[in-house]
Amino acid sequence: xxxxxxxSYRIGKATILxxxxxxxxxxxxxxxxxxxxxxxxxxxxxxxxxxxxxxxSVSLDGADLASTxxxxxxxxxxxxxxxxxxASRLRLRELVGFGRWPHxxxxxxxxDSAIVDEALAGFALGDLAxxxxxxxxxxxxxxxxLAMTVAQDTDWLLLDEPLNNLDMAHARALMCxxxxxxxxxxxxxxxxxxxxxxxxxxxxxxVAMKDGRIVAQGTPHEVLTSETLSMLYDxxxxxxxxxxxxxxxxxx
Amino acid sequence: MAxxxxxxxxxxxxxxxxxxxxxxxxxSGQARAxxxxxxxxxxxxxxxxxxxxxxxxILFQTVAANRVLTPQIMGFDSLYMLMQTIMVATFGIAGFxxxxxxxxxxxxxxxxxxxxxxxxxxxxGKGVRDIPRTILTGVILGxxxxxxxxxxxxxxxxxxxxxxxxxxxxxxxxxxASLLPVALALTAGGVVAALCLSSRLDVLGLxxxxxxxxxxxxxREVLASLAIVALLVSVSTALVGPITxxxxxxxxxxxxxxxxxxxxxxxxxxxxxAAVTLILGQLVFERVLGQAAFLSVVIEFAGGLFFLFLLIRxxxx
Numbered sequence: 001x002x003x004x005x006x007x008s009y010r011i012g013k014a015t016i017l018x019x020x021x022x023x024x025x026x027x028x029x030x031x032x033x034x035x036x037x038x039x040x041x042x043x044x045x046x047x048x049x050x051x052x053x054x055x056x057s058v059s060l061d062g063a064d065l066a067s068t069x070x071x072x073x074x075x076x077x078x079x080x081x082x083x084x085x086x087a088s089r090l091r092l093r094e095l096v097g098f099g100r101w102p103h104x105x106x107x108x109x110x111x112d113s114a115i116v117d118e119a120l121a122g123f124a125l126g127d128l129a130x131x132x133x134x135x136x137x138x139x140x141x142x143x144x145x146l147a148m149t150v151a152q153d154t155d156w157l158l159l160d161e162p163l164n165n166l167d168m169a170h171a172r173a174l175m176c177x178x179x180x181x182x183x184x185x186x187x188x189x190x191x192x193x194x195x196x197x198x199x200x201x202x203x204x205x206x207v208a209m210k211d212g213r214i215v216a217q218g219t220p221h222e223v224l225t226s227e228t229l230s231m232l233y234d235x236x237x238x239x240x241x242x243x244x245x246x247x248x249x250x251x252x
Numbered sequence: 253m254a255x256x257x258x259x260x261x262x263x264x265x266x267x268x269x270x271x272x273x274x275x276x277x278x279x280s281g282q283a284r285a286x287x288x289x290x291x292x293x294x295x296x297x298x299x300x301x302x303x304x305x306x307x308x309x310i311l312f313q314t315v316a317a318n319r320v321l322t323p324q325i326m327g328f329d330s331l332y333m334l335m336q337t338i339m340v341a342t343f344g345i346a347g348f349x350x351x352x353x354x355x356x357x358x359x360x361x362x363x364x365x366x367x368x369x370x371x372x373x374x375x376x377g378k379g380v381r382d383i384p385r386t387i388l389t390g391v392i393l394g395x396x397x398x399x400x401x402x403x404x405x406x407x408x409x410x411x412x413x414x415x416x417x418x419x420x421x422x423x424x425x426x427x428x429a430s431l432l433p434v435a436l437a438l439t440a441g442g443v444v445a446a447l448c449l450s451s452r453l454d455v456l457g458l459x460x461x462x463x464x465x466x467x468x469x470x471x472r473e474v475l476a477s478l479a480i481v482a483l484l485v486s487v488s489t490a491l492v493g494p495i496t497x498x499x500x501x502x503x504x505x506x507x508x509x510x511x512x513x514x515x516x517x518x519x520x521x522x523x524x525x526a527a528v529t530l531i532l533g534q535l536v537f538e539r540v541l542g543q544a545a546f547l548s549v550v551i552e553f554a555g556g557l558f559f560l561f562l563l564i565r566x567x568x569x
Contacts, residue, residue: 050461074467081461090513102467106451
């Protein structure tokens with residue numbers, strides 16, 4: 001379980017997060033939703049220690065973020081930020097191989113390469129393994145980063161808009177893969193999602209944020225209602241049902 | 253595996269060049285010992301400059317996440333020159349020359365490492381996400397150091413200024429033999445430290461976010477790398493003076509020759525390429541062209557052209 005207490009964050013004079021306290025369940029797929037600028041990415045980056053905490057505290061399965069060694073945290077959680085370009089010319093296999101670095105710290109063994117192959121295959125990248133990262137499309141690169149994150153083989157996966165650049169088929173395949181990691185391997189996933197229907201279809205727990213505050217949290221049925229979503233996005237939203245899951249009609 | 257072959261080939265070439273340097277046209281009789289000693293000293297100097305330039309450039313490019321920058325373009329060596337000028341201004345010529353070389357050199361390097369880590373650490377540690385701004389700031393810092401240097405130079409009296417000027421031109425022929433033991437120790441320290449970091453440097457090369465996610469202490473590794481860069485640049489600048497574009501050629505060749513981005517391969521390869529280039533170049537200038545020109549001028553010219561080529565090809569990554 002990730003426990004967040006009294007977390008506030010400001011950049012200059014702008015307050016990004018205001019007094020956030022919540023718990024994110026273990027063994028579940030948690031979706032962070034909300035309009036642009038709600039503070040979702042910042043919250044995820046703070047949990048993932050990509051930005052230093054200002055006030056408040058975060059603990060991961062009982063380990064306080066501020067007092068746990070970052071090397072140990074890397075064995076418990078993997079964070080994928082919104083990616084930036086990489087300077088060195090890497091092959092896909094090498095990039096995914098870095099996911100194993102927290103485990104071997106420079107001395108990979110046979111087990112590591114087996115896990116890398118598995119991660120490559122899991123994201124349908126086997127054929128591209130020897131291509132350079134700057135020679136593949138944005139969506140393929142996104143999948144490569146995801147494969148690296150999964151290869152890190154941690155209990156927690158924190159993903160910032162992993163559906164970016166992915167087409168319909170790969171987006172669904174990714175959500176399916178994440179759900180499989182949660183149900184099959186007992187992992188916990190926290191992900192920022194823009195398209196609420198993916199949250200509706202796949203998430204176990206939804207956290208809705210607006211203006212740096214959490215405005216609603218709970219199961220998809222509890223959070224993804226017409227009233228909450230209309231208030232959240234300041235626009236009328238109709239919610240239907242499809243296969244016992246909410247279906248959000250926001251585009252018509 | 254391909255990298256290992258490249259390393260072996262380079263080591264062989266380096267061995268040949270070194271043997272040729274030491275043995276070519278060796279006089280017989282009493283002069284032999286003298287010439288051998290002289291050549292060995294010069295060889296050591298060239299090796300140290302080559303190795304430190306190669307490794308410093310690769311390290312710096314990894315930290316800056318950029319293949320066009322060198323520590324010199326960012327003003328590392330102008331910072332060193334500025335310190336020299338300030339020392340001449342403070343102590344005068346007599347005081348400056350009377351400073352014990354070893355102690356003075358160690359002190360300079362210490363201050364340089366501290367200053368460079370603070371300056372470039374704050375610049376690169378947080379600002380790496382904005383590469384154009386980083387380059388601009390570095391270039392402007394370099395100009396600032398050079399202008400300050402020129403300003404202090406103007407305040408100096410002409411004799412003192414002559415001392416400063418002599419130190420400001422790169423020359424591979426006038427390596428101060430008394431500095432060699434200290435320089436050797438420092439370079440060895442820097443090289444060993446860089447090689448120990450090599451696996452972590454690979455991760456650093458992924459960028460800040462992925463590196464932190466993989467459990468790297470990003471800020472600390474950036475500072476450590478910059479400290480090593482400052483150390484190596486100080487050594488090379490103290491021995492031969494400022495050379496701006498040499499590192500760029502070396503780094504370019506290194507990335508061209510090695511196929512993998514692993515620093516365990518990049519660092520030794522860059523060191524060997526730099527050493528071979530310098531020794532070969534100096535051989536040609538000293539023994540074929542009879543000192544008709546300065547090697548540093550040709551290296552700067554070729555390096556400058558290469559820099560323009562990289563810029564025009566848009567390879568600023």
